[in-house]
Amino acid sequence: MIRDITLGQFFPGKSLLHRLDPRVKLLWVLVYIILLFLVNTALGFTLYVVITAVLIKLSGIRVKMFFKGMRPIVFLLVFTAVINMFMTAGEPIFKLGFLSVTKEGIRIAVFMALRLMLLVTGTSLLTFTTSPIMLTDAIERILSPFSKIGVPADAIAMMMTIAIRFIPTILEETDKIIKAQKARGADFESGNILARAKAMTPILIPLFISAFRRADELAVAMECRCYHGGEGRTRLKQLKISKIDIESLCFIPVLLILVIFSRQFSLGLM
Amino acid sequence: MIEVKNVCYEYSPDEPSLGAAVEDINLTVEDNHFYSLIGHTGSGKTTLIQLMSGLLKPTAGEIYIDGINICDKKIKTRDLTRKIGVVFQYPEYQLFEDTVFSDVAFGPKNLGCDEAEIKNRVQKALKTVGLDESYYEISPFELSGGQKRRVAIAGTIAMEPDILVLDEPTAGLDPAGRDEILSEVKRLKDERGISVIMVSHSMEDVAKVADRVIVMNKGHIAMTGTLSEVFSKSDELYSMGLEIPQISKVILKLRENNVNIKSEIYTVKDAVTEISKLLKG
Numbered sequence: 062m063i064r065d066i067t068l069g070q071f072f073p074g075k076s077l078l079h080r081l082d083p084r085v086k087l088l089w090v091l092v093y094i095i096l097l098f099l100v101n102t103a104l105g106f107t108l109y110v111v112i113t114a115v116l117i118k119l120s121g122i123r124v125k126m127f128f129k130g131m132r133p134i135v136f137l138l139v140f141t142a143v144i145n146m147f148m149t150a151g152e153p154i155f156k157l158g159f160l161s162v163t164k165e166g167i168r169i170a171v172f173m174a175l176r177l178m179l180l181v182t183g184t185s186l187l188t189f190t191t192s193p194i195m196l197t198d199a200i201e202r203i204l205s206p207f208s209k210i211g212v213p214a215d216a217i218a219m220m221m222t223i224a225i226r227f228i229p230t231i232l233e234e235t236d237k238i239i240k241a242q243k244a245r246g247a248d249f250e251s252g253n254i255l256a257r258a259k260a261m262t263p264i265l266i267p268l269f270i271s272a273f274r275r276a277d278e279l280a281v282a283m284e285c286r287c288y289h290g291g292e293g294r295t296r297l298k299q300l301k302i303s304k305i306d307i308e309s310l311c312f313i314p315v316l317l318i319l320v321i322f323s324r325q326f327s328l329g330l331m
Numbered sequence: 332m333i334e335v336k337n338v339c340y341e342y343s344p345d346e347p348s349l350g351a352a353v354e355d356i357n358l359t360v361e362d363n364h365f366y367s368l369i370g371h372t373g374s375g376k377t378t379l380i381q382l383m384s385g386l387l388k389p390t391a392g393e394i395y396i397d398g399i400n401i402c403d404k405k406i407k408t409r410d411l412t413r414k415i416g417v418v419f420q421y422p423e424y425q426l427f428e429d430t431v432f433s434d435v436a437f438g439p440k441n442l443g444c445d446e447a448e449i450k451n452r453v454q455k456a457l458k459t460v461g462l463d464e465s466y467y468e469i470s471p472f473e474l475s476g477g478q479k480r481r482v483a484i485a486g487t488i489a490m491e492p493d494i495l496v497l498d499e500p501t502a503g504l505d506p507a508g509r510d511e512i513l514s515e516v517k518r519l520k521d522e523r524g525i526s527v528i529m530v531s532h533s534m535e536d537v538a539k540v541a542d543r544v545i546v547m548n549k550g551h552i553a554m555t556g557t558l559s560e561v562f563s564k565s566d567e568l569y570s571m572g573l574e575i576p577q578i579s580k581v582i583l584k585l586r587e588n589n590v591n592i593k594s595e596i597y598t599v600k601d602a603v604t605e606i607s608k609l610l611k612g
């Protein structure tokens with residue numbers, strides 16, 4: 062159901078990953094993603110899976126939560142895998158009617174699926190171990206040099222904080238409204254696409270109204286507490302780069318070298 | 332009639348540490364009674380009524396409404412709405428149509444009533460909650476909080492269910508509005524012979540309208556019985572963070588001071604009659 066969405070979920074903890082500076086983690090995720098797209102051999106993927114598994118172990122978060130995060134992309138996974146399998150030109154292995162499965166197709170399909178799964182797991186590692194506040198703080202700090210050329214870094218960070226903060230609230234609200242309308246006999250499951258889209262109005266209108274109302278109330282509450290943008294605002298928690306951050310950054314070149322190295326090693330076709 | 336048998340519900344079965352929201356629920360809701368469901372905040376009242384109305388499926392156990400097992404996958408929530416109608420906590424947030432009339436008509440329309448029947452039902456329902464014809468064409472968003480609440484309650488009443496469930500219908504209303512809604516609901520129950528289940532935190536309200544009381548505590552049913560059966564166990568209620576009506580406390584004090592007055596008095600009205608009887612006699 063709607064509650065299965067793990068986006069933006071954070072599991073408090075004291076693991077190594079929790080303690081890293083969010084800016085360092087952000088950089089790491091960026092590197093992780095870029096290098097993931099450079100990986101193109103079985104060796105490279107094995108390497109990536111092992112590293113990711115170690116990181117999951119280090120984070121102290123149950124593996125189950127990572128699989129849960131994968132649920133929304135199952136369709137995408139299957140879809141891309143099937144398309145890749147059939148639509149890639151190459152040496153056919155077997156035929157299904159006019160469609161043929163090629164060796165290259167299977168290879169690309171498997172790699173693509175792995176890539177997507179690793180992508181989700183990698184980003185989940187960041188969001189699971191970093192509180193949304195820390196994350197937006199990091200983004201603000203990274204963007205702050207650009208504020209000289211007119212990028213409103215603090216406003217962007219505040220907007221993101223608020224947006225993330227309200228995801229669970231809005232989900233809960235949606236759940237409530239769906240139940241209330243169901244209790245009035247609303248039917249969201251039957252009918253064609255047009256009828257179903259129309260059936261969404263009893264959910265969307267109250268949802269929008271309450272979202273606007275909340276935004277309004279929040280704005281008033283913030284003004285009452287003298288919020289006037291980021292200028293001169295100090296923080297409760299200062300971000301500081303510590304020894305483990307430096308150490309972890311040293312692994313970036315190591316990963317880079319390993320990935321480049323793995324590209325030279327294609328075992329047969331794989 | 333609703334029969335709840337050994338029902339359990341967990342919001343997050345993946346995380347057993349959070350425990351069940353309700354557990355071991357056994358309950359029979361008979362026809363033509365006014366039930367009141369009371370319990371401390373978080374005791375599982377809302378969860379229980381969502382289970383009874385088929386909006387949540389129990390993790391264990393069964394629920395029958397008029398002999399039909401509502402946990403059966405084939406039963407749609409929509410078909411249940413004829414039998415059981417729920418008004419949620421703060422129902423004013425479910426309004427969405429552009430006029431009061433069409434918002435109340437949403438339920439009957441979903442039941443497949445024809446034009447004339449819809450009109451008839453909407454008129455009756457709005458009259459029950461005390462809104463006259465001048466409100467029909469007004470946008471529900473222009474109304475005050477209390478008026479919105481009435482429109483939302485009318486929306487469920489218009490579906491004419493056999494069992495009407497109200498989750499804290501009077502929270503945040505002014506005293507006069509509260510009494511009005513309570514007495515209208517009570518009249519509706521007497522007129523149509525339906526059952527009402529009302530969640531409430533006000534023991535005064537409970538005493539005014541209910542004849543049966545269900546007490547929940549920490550996800551379990553702690554007590555059920557008639558009004559006097561439950562209110563006579565004031566010590567147990569205190570231990571669950573609940574109270575008896577203020578006036579009953581006064582009566583108890585009077586009895587402690589050797590005033591010869593009967594103990595089963597839960598409303599100010601009854602107290603007035605009894606005390607004046609005492610003074611005369």
Ligand SMILES: Nc1ncnc2c1ncn2[C@@H]1O[C@H](COP(=O)(O)OP(=O)(O)OP(=O)(O)O)[C@@H](O)[C@H]1O
Nearest residue numbers: 342343352370371372373374375376377378379420
């Ligand atoms: N949507 C939900 N997701 C997870 N847990 C929930 C949810 N709704 C309720 N709970 C939990 O279930 C328990 C019972 O909640 P419920 O809403 O049924 O209480 P209640 O008796 O209606 O309280 P109140 O008087 O405050 O309305 C609580 O401990 C609550 O934390």
Ligand SMILES: [Mg+2]
Nearest residue numbers: 376377420498
């Ligand atoms: Mg409740």
